[in-house]
Amino acid sequence: MSSREEILNRLRGNVRETYDFPDLGFKKLEFADPVAQYIETTTTTAGARVFEIKPTDDINAKIREAYPDARIIASNIPGVLADLNPDTVERAQDLEVVDVGVIKGEVACAENGCVWVPQTMKEKAICFASETLVLIVSRKNIVSNMHEAYERIKFNDYGFGTFISGPSKTADIEQSLVYGAQAARGLTVFLTD
Amino acid sequence: MKIGLFVPCYVDALYPEVGVAAYKLLCSLGLDVEYPEKQTCCGQPMGNAGFQNKAEKLVENYDELFRGYDYVVAPSASCAAYVRFFHDGIVGHECEAAKRTMDLVEFLHDVIKPTSLKAKFPHKVSLHNSCHGVRELGLSSPSERNVPRFNKIKDLLQLVEGITVMEPERPDECCGFGGMFSVEEPAVSTRMGKDKLRRHMATGAEYITGPDSSCLMHLQGIAKKNGEPIKFIHVAQILAAGL
Amino acid sequence: MSTKHSIAAEKFNQDSGRVTRHDQTFWSVRSKRDGLAYQLEEWEQLRESANLIKKHTITHLADYLEQFETNAKKNGVHVHWAKDADEYNDIVMEIMRQHNVKKVVKSKSMLTEECHLNDNLIKHGIDVVETDLGERILQLMEIPPSHIVMPAIHVTREEVAACFREKGIIEKHGAHAAEGLLKEGEDWRTSSDPTYLTRAARYHLRDNFMEADCGMTGGNFGIAETGDIVVCTNEGNADMSTSIPKLHIVSIGLEKIIPNYKAMGVFQRLLARHGTGQATTVYTSHFRKARPGAEMHIILVDNGRSSILGNIEHWQTLKCMRCGACMNTCPVYRRSGGYSYTYFIPGPIGINLGMLKDKEANYHNCSACSLCMSCDNVCPVKVDLSTQIYKWRQELDSMGHADPLKKMTSAGMQTLFEHPSLYTTALKFAPLANHVPAFMTNIKANTWCYGHTMPEFAKESFHTLWKKGKVK
Numbered sequence: 001m002s003s004r005e006e007i008l009n010r011l012r013g014n015v016r017e018t019y020d021f022p023d024l025g026f027k028k029l030e031f032a033d034p035v036a037q038y039i040e041t042t043t044t045t046a047g048a049r050v051f052e053i054k055p056t057d058d059i060n061a062k063i064r065e066a067y068p069d070a071r072i073i074a075s076n077i078p079g080v081l082a083d084l085n086p087d088t089v090e091r092a093q094d095l096e097v098v099d100v101g102v103i104k105g106e107v108a109c110a111e112n113g114c115v116w117v118p119q120t121m122k123e124k125a126i127c128f129a130s131e132t133l134v135l136i137v138s139r140k141n142i143v144s145n146m147h148e149a150y151e152r153i154k155f156n157d158y159g160f161g162t163f164i165s166g167p168s169k170t171a172d173i174e175q176s177l178v179y180g181a182q183a184a185r186g187l188t189v190f191l192t193d
Numbered sequence: 194m195k196i197g198l199f200v201p202c203y204v205d206a207l208y209p210e211v212g213v214a215a216y217k218l219l220c221s222l223g224l225d226v227e228y229p230e231k232q233t234c235c236g237q238p239m240g241n242a243g244f245q246n247k248a249e250k251l252v253e254n255y256d257e258l259f260r261g262y263d264y265v266v267a268p269s270a271s272c273a274a275y276v277r278f279f280h281d282g283i284v285g286h287e288c289e290a291a292k293r294t295m296d297l298v299e300f301l302h303d304v305i306k307p308t309s310l311k312a313k314f315p316h317k318v319s320l321h322n323s324c325h326g327v328r329e330l331g332l333s334s335p336s337e338r339n340v341p342r343f344n345k346i347k348d349l350l351q352l353v354e355g356i357t358v359m360e361p362e363r364p365d366e367c368c369g370f371g372g373m374f375s376v377e378e379p380a381v382s383t384r385m386g387k388d389k390l391r392r393h394m395a396t397g398a399e400y401i402t403g404p405d406s407s408c409l410m411h412l413q414g415i416a417k418k419n420g421e422p423i424k425f426i427h428v429a430q431i432l433a434a435g436l
Numbered sequence: 437m438s439t440k441h442s443i444a445a446e447k448f449n450q451d452s453g454r455v456t457r458h459d460q461t462f463w464s465v466r467s468k469r470d471g472l473a474y475q476l477e478e479w480e481q482l483r484e485s486a487n488l489i490k491k492h493t494i495t496h497l498a499d500y501l502e503q504f505e506t507n508a509k510k511n512g513v514h515v516h517w518a519k520d521a522d523e524y525n526d527i528v529m530e531i532m533r534q535h536n537v538k539k540v541v542k543s544k545s546m547l548t549e550e551c552h553l554n555d556n557l558i559k560h561g562i563d564v565v566e567t568d569l570g571e572r573i574l575q576l577m578e579i580p581p582s583h584i585v586m587p588a589i590h591v592t593r594e595e596v597a598a599c600f601r602e603k604g605i606i607e608k609h610g611a612h613a614a615e616g617l618l619k620e621g622e623d624w625r626t627s628s629d630p631t632y633l634t635r636a637a638r639y640h641l642r643d644n645f646m647e648a649d650c651g652m653t654g655g656n657f658g659i660a661e662t663g664d665i666v667v668c669t670n671e672g673n674a675d676m677s678t679s680i681p682k683l684h685i686v687s688i689g690l691e692k693i694i695p696n697y698k699a700m701g702v703f704q705r706l707l708a709r710h711g712t713g714q715a716t717t718v719y720t721s722h723f724r725k726a727r728p729g730a731e732m733h734i735i736l737v738d739n740g741r742s743s744i745l746g747n748i749e750h751w752q753t754l755k756c757m758r759c760g761a762c763m764n765t766c767p768v769y770r771r772s773g774g775y776s777y778t779y780f781i782p783g784p785i786g787i788n789l790g791m792l793k794d795k796e797a798n799y800h801n802c803s804a805c806s807l808c809m810s811c812d813n814v815c816p817v818k819v820d821l822s823t824q825i826y827k828w829r830q831e832l833d834s835m836g837h838a839d840p841l842k843k844m845t846s847a848g849m850q851t852l853f854e855h856p857s858l859y860t861t862a863l864k865f866a867p868l869a870n871h872v873p874a875f876m877t878n879i880k881a882n883t884w885c886y887g888h889t890m891p892e893f894a895k896e897s898f899h900t901l902w903k904k905g906k907v908k
Contacts, residue, residue, distance in 0.1 A: 004517040007690070007738045011498040014746030018495040022488035024698055026481040045715065092680045092727075093646050111705075112715035122728050125679040128672050129645075146716075147701040155662075159511055159725025163704075165716050168672040172570035172586065174593050175461055176630035181569055182641055183672025183719070200898045202853070206863055207891050209898035213907050228902055231856040234849065241807060243829035243838055244846035250854045324808040336470065337765065337813035339479035363463070367767045371806030373842055376883050377439065378803050380446035383887025384455060384771045385806070414888025 024147075029111055034142045037110035039191070046113035046166035047179055048187040053136075055193055063134055066188045067100045074130060075102035076121045086121035095123055101130030101184070105137040105164070108189075109149040113165040115189070116149060119158035127162065132186035135164065139191050196226045197262035199294065201272040202234040208406045214433035215268040215297050221436050222305055229258045235267075236283065237275035242373040245283050252280045252288065259290035264304065268429045270296040270326035270404040278329055297429055298404045299330055302345040307352065312434040315355030318426070319393040320346060321403030321412070322365040332404060336365050346404055346428055353431055361392035370411035386415040393423065400424045402431055439839075440800035444776035445768075459770040461589055466764045468713025469814070476709075486706055487818035489699045490755035494745065500660040500693050501736065507663030511725045514733040521551035524737050528553065528652075528685060529560055531733055535683050537562060537649045541641075543667065543674035544568040545654030546584055546758055547687050547737055549780055553652075565644045567673035569637055576603050582774025584781055585711045585760035590773060597628035600636060609639035641673070651677035653723075655688035656757065657703060658734070661696040664724045665734060668707060668717040675721055682730040684723065690741045691754040703757065706816040711759035744792055749827050753788050755817040762811035762821055768804045777801045784811040784821040791828050799837045802828050863897040 001009075031037040039050045051062060060081045063073065074084035074095060080102050089095060103126060105115035115137055117127060127133070143149050155161060168183035179185060196219055200212035219226045232255070236248030255276065259265045267273045273296035280291040301307060322344070326332040333344035350358050369375065369385025390412055393401045401423055403409055409425045416423055449455055473479045493500055505515045518524035532540075540557060542564055548554065554575075557564045566575045570588035574581055577599050581587030588596075600606045606625065613635035614624035624632065653674045657666040665686050667674040678684045694700060708714045726732035745751050763769045763783030774782040779790030779798045787805065790798030802825060811821040832838045852859045884890070901907050 002517070003519040003523060003738075006519055007517055007736075007742050008498045008501065010738075010742040011501070011690075011745060014742060014751075015495050016746075016748065019488060019491040021492045021695065021699075022485050024485055024702065026478055026485075028478055029476060041715070046718075096642065096646060114716050114720065123679070124675075124727065128675040128679050145701075146704050147698075150697040150701040150704075153697075155722075155724060158728075160721070160723060160727070162675065162719055162721035163716070164719060166718050168670070169718055170569045170634060170671050171712075172568070172573065172588055173591075173596055173630040173633055175464075175586075175589060176593075178631045178634040180638060181634060181671035181673065182567060182638060182645075182676045202859075205898045206893055209894045209896065209901055212898035213901065216907050228907070230860075230899065230902065233853040233856055233859045236853070239846040239849055241826070241829070242842040242846050243802075243832045244843065244850075245830055247846050247850040248853070251850070254854065254856075324806075324810070328809040328813060335810075335813045337473075337810060339473045339476065365810075367806050367808035367810065369767065369806055371808070374803070374806040375888075377839065377842070378442045378445060378768070378772075378806075379883050379886035380442070380449040381768050381771050381804075382806070384449055384452075385767050386887060388459070388771075410891050411888065414884075414891060417889040418887060 028145050028147055030144045031110050034110040034144045035139050038108055038113065038142045041110060041113040042166070042189055047169065048113070048166040048189055050189045050191055053190045053192045062190065063100060063102060066134060067132055070099035072098050073100045073102065074098040074126050077102055077104060077136070086123045086126040089123055092123045092125040095125040095129050098126065098130040100132050100134055101126040102134045102136070103127055105135050106141060106154070107149050107152045108137045108142045109146055110142055111145045114146065114149065114163035115165065116153045116161060117164050118154065118156055118161035120156065124160060127164070128183040130184055132188070133184045134188050134190055136190045136192060139193060194224055194263045196224050197259045197265040198226050198228045199232060199259065199265050199267040199272070200228070201267060201269045203410070204269055204406050207410065208427065211268050211406055211427040211429050214427065214429040215266070217436045218429060218433040219266065221311065222307060231258055235272040235275045236279070237272060238372050240275065240279060240283070241371070245279070248283055252283050255280070256288040256290045259294070262293065264300060265290055265294040266297055266300045267294065268297040268427065269406060270298065270323055270330055270332060271407055274325040274329035296326065296330055296332070296404055298332055298346050298349060302349055310352040310432060311436060312432055313354040314431045314434045316400055317357040317359060317398045318350070318400040318402045318431070319359045319361055319396040319398035320350070321368065321393065321401055321408055322346070322360070323403050323405040323408045324365070324367050326404050327365045333365065349432060350428065353434065356431065359396035359398050361389070361396055363392060368408045368412055370408050375411060383415060386411055390416055390421065394421065398423070400426045402426050402428050404428050439803040440778055441772070441776050441804045445772035445804070448773045448776055449771065455771050458590065458773055462764040462770045465713050466814070469710055469761060469764070472709045472713060472715060482702055482706055483816055483818060485702050486816050487755065489694065489702060490817045493694055494691060494751070494754045497690060497693065497745070500695060501690060503660040504658055504663060504693050507661065508734055511663050513663065513725065514731070516733060516735045518735055518737045518739070520739050524551050524687070524735060524739065525553060525556040527735050529556070531685060532562060532650060535649060537683065539563040539565065539644070539648045540650045540652055541565050541567050541644055541648040541677045541681065542652040543654065543669060543677050544571050545652070545687055546781065547654055547689050548652070549581070551737065551739065565641070565648070567641050567644070567677055568669070568671060569634060572637060572641065573599065580780055582782065583760060583763060584758055593628040593630055593633065596633050600633060605636055605640045609636045613639060645676045645680050648681045650683040650685060651681045652685045652687065653677060655686050655692055656707065657700060658688055658693045659696060659700060660693055662724060664722045666700065667721050667723065668719065670718045672719050675719055678723065682727070684726060684730065684732045686723070686732070686734045687737060688734065689737055707757060707759055710761040710814065710816045740793060747792070750788060750792055750824055752819050753785065753792060753824070755819050756785050757817060759816060761814045761816065765810045765814045767808060767810070768806060772804065777804065784825065785819065788821060788824050788828070795835060799832060799835065802832060860899055863899055
């Protein structure tokens with residue numbers, strides 16, 4: 001008998017009483033103004049910045065404004081002036097040098113600042129290895145809580161997605177909060193219409 | 194209403210005045226109180242040490258002795274909780290007396306519901322919310338949970354004239370007694386006790402009071418060893434002050 | 437007979453300042469958790485839902501595992517089953533041989549700790565690099581974790597700095613890391629500033645991410661309906677570990693499978709709030725397929741879990757999602773430290789898991805509980821931790837590990853408490869001696885006197901007062 005069968009048989013044999021999946025219909029946290037709450041959460045506890053972008057704004061100028069010292073910008077978003085494209089780099093390692101990665105988020109959650117970022121590029125290293133991130137999210141896609149967020153998120157064929165709520169951080173040395181552990185050190189959300 | 198008074202072993206031997214206060218208090222509220230003499234212990238010291246099987250006969254005795262009362266009342270939250278939540282499991286059947294056993298505070302608060310008391314106690318006290326009172330009997334809302342805040346002990350104490358009731362920082366962190374725990378883990382138990390004592394004393398209270406003489410005994414032993422001037426008194430004694 | 441825990445705890449308590457720091461560190465996490473709990477109206481409903489979802493899933497685990505496997509395979513992911521640690525390590529080695537792996541970057545996983553993966557990799561000549569900062573510090577210092585979520589929190593910044601100097605990290609990355617960070621006059625060669633040390637570690641780990649041939653992660657959740665593996669981190673190290681190398685190996689305990697996204701919503705809201713007192717971890721990553729040109733493997737590990745399911749009294753430990761909240765609230769853990777326990781997972785859940793793993797090795801931890809029940813009330817999935825510890829204690833005697841003193845005392849109590857007349861007689865003589873008599877606790881005077889004075893017996897017990905008609 002394979003380990004698989006052995007394990008499954010033992011699990012089936014050891015169940016005494018079974019339980020039903022519960023009703024999750026209880027009332028959940030709702031914000032009167034999820035957009036305002038999202039901005040509040042993101043700029044305080046999550047440690048990120050929010051730029052409110054108007055349709056008339058020049059996105060490239062805004063990226064410069066957010067990170068004036070950036071030398072290498074990476075993105076595959078049409079219209080973003082980028083030095084590197086995560087779809088065409090040969091290896092993931094090539095994105096190590098990126099100062100600003102510009103990526104898109106699809107759903108944002110007001111209660112904790114999480115933004116759903118599905119992989120939409122060949123090398124997702126852009127989302128993590130970049131020194132800083134610009135994350136573009138539409139204010140139309142902000143929900144109050146994670147239950148709603150999980151109802152809305154979608155996968156594409158890349159088969160990866162992540163909720164990002166701020167810059168990488170750690171408190172592993174004597175509980176001192178430090179931004180910029182292994183992944184992006186800074187995060188600016190571009191909130192569009 | 195017929196009440197059986199249960200005075201657990203260590204209250205019996207070390208703090209009889211707590212038993213006396215409970216008796217007087219219950220009588221003063223017009224209740225018919227009896228003290229069955231053949232009572233001994235709730236069995237918790239054995240159970241917590243890993244020998245609940247040695248408490249089987251004791252549990253049967255307890256049930257026989259107290260089953261005829263409408264309520265069994267004990268001036269000790271931990272003992273009352275042990276009777277109510279563990280006796281059935283020890284003997285493997287339902288125990289009538291265990292179901293009707295209550296701590297003095299919860300009995301007064303939930304059953305008798307007095308709106309005034311004759312007691313006077315013009316002192317500042319720091320309230321010791323003991324673990325089993327909080328987390329088994331629900332004498333107060335556990336700080337871990339998001340439930341409406343309440344404290345039945347405080348509610349009762351505030352009926353006493355002249356009293357000021359304080360609560361320490363970390364109001365329901367364990368004091369470190371834990372029965373046999375204090376003997377088996379003396380270093381941690383003592384440290385927990387010292388921390389608790391310090392927080393009680395920081396309220397500026399003259400007395401530490403609570404519904405469990407066991408916690409108070411532990412804290413008192415530490416206070417004395419360290420020459421701390423704070424005094425200890427059981428909630429029953431305050432509620433019965435002046436009777 | 438003192439338990440190993442009590443001996444180690446006494447040693448830990450010799451440094452009172454260290455106990456204070458340790459206690460305050462974890463109490464502050466507990467307090468942050470409380471703050472979030474009070475803010476969320478549906479807090480208790482979330483906990484109860486999490487409890488019920490786990491109960492449901494664990495009692496239908498075989499079905500959910502099959503569903504998970506089917507979906508993962510549809511996604512092109514390789515699924516392996518390991519019945520124990522040995523088989524698990526063999527599977528890992530086989531995958532690594534096929535890919536000719538020389539260096540592995542790894543995010544934190546208690547399961548790999550449980551299966552001694554790192555030792556095994558090193559034995560086979562594979563360079564393994566932990567990438568969670570805390571875990572990396574411990575790995576470099578060659579010491580085990582003292583907490584499951586904040587594994588190196590007991591190490592001081594000075595110790596970290598000394599370690600980084602000794603391992604050449606400061607020499608290689610110090611000057612770069614110090615740029616724009618250190619105050620004037622502060623020397624990067626000797627600085628122990630946490631931000632600076634974290635930066636140096638960042639560069640050190642970046643080198644390793646770039647060179648690795650394989651990334652290994654654990655999994656906080658596996659989702660049956662989709663085949664997703666969900667990994668939650670603050671540092672982004674699991675994502676770095678899987679975005680660069682072309683091989684991703686997931687190691688996950690069977691009990692981490694949950695049914696669907698509805699369940700995931702509940703757990704995502706609870707995990708970080710309980711574990712670190714944050715509303716979320718920075719990253720909640722869903723791995724469903726391998727990257728283009730890469731390979732993804734999932735190893736489902738039993739290692740005793742399917743047997744635990746058959747244990748009537750302790751099966752609910754399988755609900756645990758390793759958030760660490762029970763440690764943070766445990767007054768004994770906070771005052772005795774992670775190393776005083778004999779099992780690598782400390783605190784209330786560790787006492788229970790240790791007993792389930794190896795009673796002989798771990799019964800020593802059963803003394804590390806005052807039965808205050810705080811852990812039961814913080815647990816996001818409502819594991820009945822203290823009740824389980826109470827039950828283990830009832831087993832110690834039949835294992836031959838009951839404390840003889842406690843046994844004698846309990847037997848003495850039994851005799852007295854079963855015989856009211858004997859009890860009354862003992863009480864009568866108690867005040868004469870005015871020390872704690874055998875019937876009550878038979879406390880070895882020196883143990884109780886470690887921190888207490890002896891309680892004084894009343895001149896007349898309540899029994900005596902009653903008999904004499906003095907209770908009125």
